[in-house]
């Protein structure tokens with residue numbers, strides 16, 4: 368039995384490229400493996416709180432603070448990651464990075480002692496191992512080649528964050544030019560769907 372954790376973070380409910388692509392990725396995984404369970408988390412519907420004084424007290428002051436609702440929420444989000452075999456994450460580019468809803472999820476999931484630790488030499492050790500992630504990124508412009516490459520803080524961030532907690536098997540599916548008119552946008556989407564058919568099935 369394969370468990371998929373499907374995370375959405377596009378604020379667009381209609382016409383979202385990352386919603387369409389992650390749905391296609393999940394469908395592809397389900398075609399390959401009939402026994403999948405999918406856990407959906409729409410980060411735009413249940414918006415996670417920012418890191419707060421209460422959350423930090425819960426993590427570091429301990430005692431009764433450790434039972435604060437924000438810590439329990441973080442525990443739940445980490446449980447969802449640990450229970451998953453595959454994470455499918457929709458990551459639209461908002462102002463060169465991920466939507467703040469997805470950043471809030473990262474802030475709840477990266478927890479010392481739970482999802483990562485440091486070795487005696489100060490090297491990070493990811494504690495979430497044996498999993499795969501597939502991240503669908505959509506952006507209005509072009510960031511995989513040309514002068515805007517350095518502005519892409521989505522793919523590097525997601526690769527580093529996931530790798531930091533131990534998820535190093537990460538596939539990126541990208542749809543660029545979503546602001547270059549209908550024809551260019553749909554061509555990019557078709558190309559991304561082709562990538563899904565090739566990469567997701569092959570490695571599943």
Ligand SMILES: Cc1cc2nc3c(=O)[nH]c(=O)nc-3n(C[C@H](O)[C@H](O)[C@H](O)COP(=O)(O)O)c2cc1C
Nearest residue numbers: 377383384385459460461462463505506507508545
């Ligand atoms: C608030 C906001 C900020 C955006 N910032 C960028 C950006 O920095 N670079 C870019 O190429 N596109 C940007 N876009 C365009 C989106 O990345 C593009 O529409 C993409 O398709 C969004 O994913 P979605 O279709 O799943 O919603 C932005 C869109 C919004 C709504």
